[in-house]
Amino acid sequence: MISLSTVQMASDANFLLCHVCLKARCSLPRHLRKKCMQHSTEEEIEVAVDKAKKDVSEFLRKGRFWKYSEIVSIFQSPDPCSRMIKELQKRGNVVMDLPSQLDDVGAEDTAQSPSQPLATEPEQSRQHKRKRMRPETHVWVLMEKRGLNKKHSLCHPLLSDFISHLDTNFYDECYKQEVEQVARFLYFMDPTAPSLEFVRQYERIQEYVRKLTEIKVSRNTVRNYLFSIKRFLKYHMEDTDLSFRDKDLYDDSVACIQFLTCLKLSYTMKVCTDVPRNSSHRFLAVIYVAKNDFLGVIGKLIGPDRISAEFLTKHEQVLVLYYLEAILILKQVQRPAVVRNMTVSEWVCRTQHENGYVTVKVDSVPLMHMTVVILTLEEEMWFDTYYTEVRPVMLGRRKGRWGKDYGERFFISATGKSVYSPSNDMHRFHQLYNLPTVTSMMVRRAFGQSSVDMDYIKLSNSEKHSRMKECYNTPAAVKRQTETSQSGIGTEMGKQSAYDLLLRTPPRNCGDGICRRAAFWNVAMVGRSVFGGFTFLRRQPSVARIVSWIKKQGWRKNRPDASRVLASWMPPGGVASSLDSPVIRKMVRRQKWKGLLVSEIEGKGRCVVTTRPFVNGEVVCDYHGRLVSRQEGLRIRASMSAGESGYMFFYTDSHGQAACIDAHNELCECHPDQVTFGRLIRHAAEKNNLRPRRFVAEGKDVILFLAARDIQINEELLYNYGVNRRCFAGEGLDLDWL
Numbered sequence: 001m002i003s004l005s006t007v008q009m010a011s012d013a014n015f016l017l018c019h020v021c022l023k024a025r026c027s028l029p030r031h032l033r034k035k036c037m038q039h040s041t042e043e044e045i046e047v048a049v050d051k052a053k054k055d056v057s058e059f060l061r062k063g064r065f066w067k068y069s070e071i072v073s074i075f076q077s078p079d080p081c082s083r084m085i086k087e088l089q090k091r092g093n094v095v096m097d098l099p100s101q102l103d104d105v106g107a108e109d110t111a112q113s114p115s116q117p118l119a120t121e122p123e124q125s126r127q128h129k130r131k132r133m134r135p136e137t138h139v140w141v142l143m144e145k146r147g148l149n150k151k152h153s154l155c156h157p158l159l160s161d162f163i164s165h166l167d168t169n170f171y172d173e174c175y176k177q178e179v180e181q182v183a184r185f186l187y188f189m190d191p192t193a194p195s196l197e198f199v200r201q202y203e204r205i206q207e208y209v210r211k212l213t214e215i216k217v218s219r220n221t222v223r224n225y226l227f228s229i230k231r232f233l234k235y236h237m238e239d240t241d242l243s244f245r246d247k248d249l250y251d252d253s254v255a256c257i258q259f260l261t262c263l264k265l266s267y268t269m270k271v272c273t274d275v276p277r278n279s280s281h282r283f284l285a286v287i288y289v290a291k292n293d294f295l296g297v298i299g300k301l302i303g304p305d306r307i308s309a310e311f312l313t314k315h316e317q318v319l320v321l322y323y324l325e326a327i328l329i330l331k332q333v334q335r336p337a338v339v340r341n342m343t344v345s346e347w348v349c350r351t352q353h354e355n356g357y358v359t360v361k362v363d364s365v366p367l368m369h370m371t372v373v374i375l376t377l378e379e380e381m382w383f384d385t386y387y388t389e390v391r392p393v394m395l396g397r398r399k400g401r402w403g404k405d406y407g408e409r410f411f412i413s414a415t416g417k418s419v420y421s422p423s424n425d426m427h428r429f430h431q432l433y434n435l436p437t438v439t440s441m442m443v444r445r446a447f448g449q450s451s452v453d454m455d456y457i458k459l460s461n462s463e464k465h466s467r468m469k470e471c472y473n474t475p476a477a478v479k480r481q482t483e484t485s486q487s488g489i490g491t492e493m494g495k496q497s498a499y500d501l502l503l504r505t506p507p508r509n510c511g512d513g514i515c516r517r518a519a520f521w522n523v524a525m526v527g528r529s530v531f532g533g534f535t536f537l538r539r540q541p542s543v544a545r546i547v548s549w550i551k552k553q554g555w556r557k558n559r560p561d562a563s564r565v566l567a568s569w570m571p572p573g574g575v576a577s578s579l580d581s582p583v584i585r586k587m588v589r590r591q592k593w594k595g596l597l598v599s600e601i602e603g604k605g606r607c608v609v610t611t612r613p614f615v616n617g618e619v620v621c622d623y624h625g626r627l628v629s630r631q632e633g634l635r636i637r638a639s640m641s642a643g644e645s646g647y648m649f650f651y652t653d654s655h656g657q658a659a660c661i662d663a664h665n666e667l668c669e670c671h672p673d674q675v676t677f678g679r680l681i682r683h684a685a686e687k688n689n690l691r692p693r694r695f696v697a698e699g700k701d702v703i704l705f706l707a708a709r710d711i712q713i714n715e716e717l718l719y720n721y722g723v724n725r726r727c728f729a730g731e732g733l734d735l736d737w738l
């Protein structure tokens with residue numbers, strides 16, 4: 001309680017100006033000792049206090065008096081504002097909240113132009129002293145040096161509205177510093193003008209935080225900055241018409257709030273082994289922080305303008321890998337060994353359950369019992385995108401001989417070899433986002449029995465998973481625990497029953513919008529009306545295409561799941577209709593066949609491998625080249641060396657005439673910037689998986705390769721060249737590769 005005498009004392013106190021923080025303090029010596037000069041000696045503090053006393057008496061004696069002529073001359077000068085500020089400063093006033101463009105007005109004081117009245121000696125020395133007395137290592141000096149002290153004017157509506165908001169709602173808080181922090185942050189993000197565009201610039205936000213950390217700003221201060229920015233953004237989202245004015249910006253702001261929360265958390269996080277049990281958010285920080293980047297990359301691979309993973313940067317490919325590893329290690333509480341050893345066949349044999357979970361049984365870890373990875377449908381889609389798109393590209397980077405695990409391990413590193421140390425990957429992933437590393441051990445300790453890790457190992461995966469989920473979502477956890485206790489299953493619950501219980505329980509609040517009914521309904525939908533939209537296709541539609549088709553139907557509830565529809569897709573019956581499909585025509589025209597990758601087998605040349613499964617009868621690609629007569633083909637072949645002659649496709653055309661497709665040029669005239677796949681497919685007389693079929697489109701022959709059986713991912717494409725028959729013009733050739 002404040003007594004009357006205290007109030008009286010405060011009003012009587014002599015406020016002296018602190019030359020460091022430029023604030024008036026009622027007890028300057030105490031303030032200097034505790035804050036601004038905490039590393040200085042008593043003598044230095046005494047000098048500073050004496051100086052402040054002298055300054056204030058100087059100000060009272062001289063600074064308050066103005067000659068009328070002086071005021072007139074200021075207002076008549078070309079830049080009255082700057083002149084006025086200079087004049088005030090010279091007289092011992094402190095001008096606050098200087099807009100950035102006027103920031104250097106004070107600095108100019110020391111080199112005054114002859115037309116300006118000279119500053120009095122005490123003021124000059126004060127300014128000089130102010131600079132001198134801050135040690136070079138003082139945070140503020142470093143901020144000044146790096147331009148981090150510059151800020152936007154607080155008069156800008158974006159900031160002044162925020163001030164009024166704080167003033168109204170948090171009048172008892174000292175919010176001025178908060179607004180200044182925001183003003184400085186906004187200046188860093190965009191020196192031209194304050195704006196909310198920063199919500200889209202995560203990297204720059206991180207850079208700002210990094211810069212603050214570099215100059216040894218305390219973790220507390222960094223956290224305060226992030227708190228202020230968050231409150232500022234929340235104010236604009238919740239108390240202004242932002243959501244109506246700019247829906248996109250509003251949506252991005254929502255995501256940015258989450259990002260800032262995680263960033264702030266990472267500064268709150270004291271990474272140590274005795275982490276409290278329900279600290280999942282700390283462990284998942286990197287997953288939250290990297291999510292947008294990760295989704296950006298996935299979006300490139302499955303979105304409407306999807307590109308092949310070959311065109312991703314190496315950094316993007318590695319990001320996908322690290323993110324998925326993090327899901328397993330940090331979210332799924334799996335051991336690094338599970339990540340290292342998980343195999344492709346374990347992935348392919350995954351099971352989708354009615355409640356919307358997908359489980360992968362990993363049984364390949366030496367000295368470990370089978371473990372179950374439990375994924376949501378969305379996560380499954382990410383893993384599958386990695387598997388079908390990114391992984392083959394990484395595999396393709398492999399140099400030297402294939403080990404015996406070739407193509408078997410699920411996680412492949414950037415060098416094309418199977419991932420060696422998922423723990424190191426986690427470390428690098430955290431470093432990438434400037435977050436303190438969370439190791440798999442920390443997560444397992446926190447979510448297992450805190451001291452005895454062995455107890456944790458005994459837990460079933462579903463129990464581990466429920467524990468994680470409990471931390472995610474308390475209401476769901478309470479319900480789940482109630483269900484668990486009602487069903488009489490306590491810690492004694494068997495591994496199998498716990499697992500079954502999890503699978504029976506519909507996922508709640510996984511953020512994926514999956515509901516149990518929808519999962520059931522999907523099954524019913526597959527093969528019915530959904531396929532109505534795709535029956536004309538001879539090539540499997542992309543997930544994005546199915547998603548957009550489903551969206552267009554306007555169904556509001558129980559939308560079928562695109563990945564399930566995709567998994568059950570079959571090409572339509574008769575192959576003769578292949579070229580009726582507009583998609584196939586487009587592909588033939590543009591030569592942008594998807595799901596294929598050019599690879600190389602040591603000593604055997606190039607080949608084509610699949611990066612997605614193909615269903616029996618599906619069109620895989622065509623043999624693209626220049627249509628010539630058989631004679632012309634033979635003439636070209638005769639002019640070439642034996643190695644070059646393998647790119648001539650001899651066949652009988654629709655009129656029964658022998659013809660040839662000449663693909664001997666690496667790049668054809670019509671697609672000079674892309675390698676076509678057909679010419680690189682190798683021969684296999686028996687174990688082939690493609691059958692070439694001739695079609696006629698717009699009067700021209702087209703050789704399409706249809707899948708002769710179901711083809712899995714990463715399989716090499718092969719067809720029978722028919723080299724024993726004369727149609728290949730094989731006589732006399734030295735086909736030593738056969």
Ligand SMILES: C[S@@+](CC[C@H](N)C(=O)[O-])C[C@H]1O[C@@H](n2cnc3c(N)ncnc32)[C@H](O)[C@@H]1O
Pocket residue numbers: 604605606607643645646647678679680681682683684737738
């Ligand atoms: C259409 S090209 C195939 C792509 C070729 N490997 C490349 O690197 O450009 C045909 C040539 O590939 C080679 N080839 C095709 N099938 C092969 C096989 N099964 N084993 C080894 N070489 C083969 C032969 O040299 C043949 O002339």
